[in-house]
Amino acid sequence: MSKQIPWPDGVRCAAAITFDVDADSILHLEHPNSAHRRVGTQSWLRYDEVAVPAIVDMYARLGLRQTFFVPGWCIERYPRMVEQILAAGHELGAHGYLHELAHTLEPEREHELMRRAIDAVEATSGRRPRGWRGPLYSFSDRTAELLAIEGFTYHSGLMAHHLPYLLRTPRGDLVELPCDWANDDWPQYVVSLDFDWLVGVRPPERAFESFIAEFETAYATGGLWIGIWHPFVSGRPSRLARIERFAEELLARGDVWVAPLEDIAQHIAHLASAETWASHVVELPYDERPLG
Ligand code: ZN
Numbered sequence: 001m002s003k004q005i006p007w008p009d010g011v012r013c014a015a016a017i018t019f020d021v022d023a024d025s026i027l028h029l030e031h032p033n034s035a036h037r038r039v040g041t042q043s044w045l046r047y048d049e050v051a052v053p054a055i056v057d058m059y060a061r062l063g064l065r066q067t068f069f070v071p072g073w074c075i076e077r078y079p080r081m082v083e084q085i086l087a088a089g090h091e092l093g094a095h096g097y098l099h100e101l102a103h104t105l106e107p108e109r110e111h112e113l114m115r116r117a118i119d120a121v122e123a124t125s126g127r128r129p130r131g132w133r134g135p136l137y138s139f140s141d142r143t144a145e146l147l148a149i150e151g152f153t154y155h156s157g158l159m160a161h162h163l164p165y166l167l168r169t170p171r172g173d174l175v176e177l178p179c180d181w182a183n184d185d186w187p188q189y190v191v192s193l194d195f196d197w198l199v200g201v202r203p204p205e206r207a208f209e210s211f212i213a214e215f216e217t218a219y220a221t222g223g224l225w226i227g228i229w230h231p232f233v234s235g236r237p238s239r240l241a242r243i244e245r246f247a248e249e250l251l252a253r254g255d256v257w258v259a260p261l262e263d264i265a266q267h268i269a270h271l272a273s274a275e276t277w278a279s280h281v282v283e284l285p286y287d288e289r290p291l292g
Contacts, residue, residue, distance in 0.1 A: 001278040004222050005163065006271065007257055013218050014257040014264050015225045015250055016177075017243070018093075018156065019055060020133065021070040021085075022230060023048045023078060025099040030195060041194045044232060051235020052081045056088045058244050062251065067261045069095035069133040069156075072120030082124050091260040093131035093156075094121050101138035111146050118150060130262045133157045137179065141285035145169040154265030156226065158282075163223050164268045165280035173272070175265040176282070177226060182214050185229040189239065204242035211246070219256065224264065 007014055024045040028035040035042070052068075059066055068085050070092060075082050086092060096102075097113040097120070105113065114132075121129040130153040134143065137157045147155055148171035155167065156177040167174040181187055188207035190197050211227060218225040227243075234243060250256045257264075271277040 011257045012255045017227045018067045023074045025071045025073050029099050047232040051231035056084050062247050065089050067091040069093040071095045071099045072097040072117040075120040091262050092125050094129040095133050096135040099135040102140040102143050107142045144284040145171050148172045161280050168283040175268045179228050182210050183227050185234045189233050204239045
């Protein structure tokens, strides 16, 4: 069995730009009683309504189909935005219902909200989601099993490897397409008093030093690179222009597979079942009870 991932058509590596369309869900979760009064922050988060069409237009120019993760509540609140994503043929992945954090929920409640998130995706797209990204990378000791029960093909957001790997649960395997904060736009650009986040704002060229360092290593070693970005953060004109130039550079190389995560996950699942590639396997949960 190969240790290198055999990517389709002999390309060197795979890459995906993913956008998490959280809009103001995160504000209502963080400040349930006062979010409606925090109009300044709402205005920033609702920049998604401007950025999503701009991102969809950019992908059309690039000839790319990519993945958007959208909380169920946002799908219901912003149907026009989601229609634009679907009309262009992009993948709609699930991202919680109100962006709730899985480890804060009892298993029954986690499952109930997961079903509401699935229902929202299915109602608007006519298809159950294949992929899930835990909001804020949250993932409980039951999440993997619940995702397997609900028939998900993959999750994207854990960090136990830099290459795709398998999540083994009592209810079957899932593909994990891992993430890392090094490819997330939040630490690069966000300043928000309402979210206690005051890291500072970097210019796009500085932010891309981190993203490109990660990409070039994936390219050199035959790995997978995933950008984890937000329309209200990375969709501003200067940042989006930098993204488009980056995507053009990837496509110009001719040996990078830029694809939606569902396609990458399907390829990995096929390799794993055909036993042509020695996948890293993680059995979850790591621990069944507190160890402290
Ligand atoms: Zn999110």
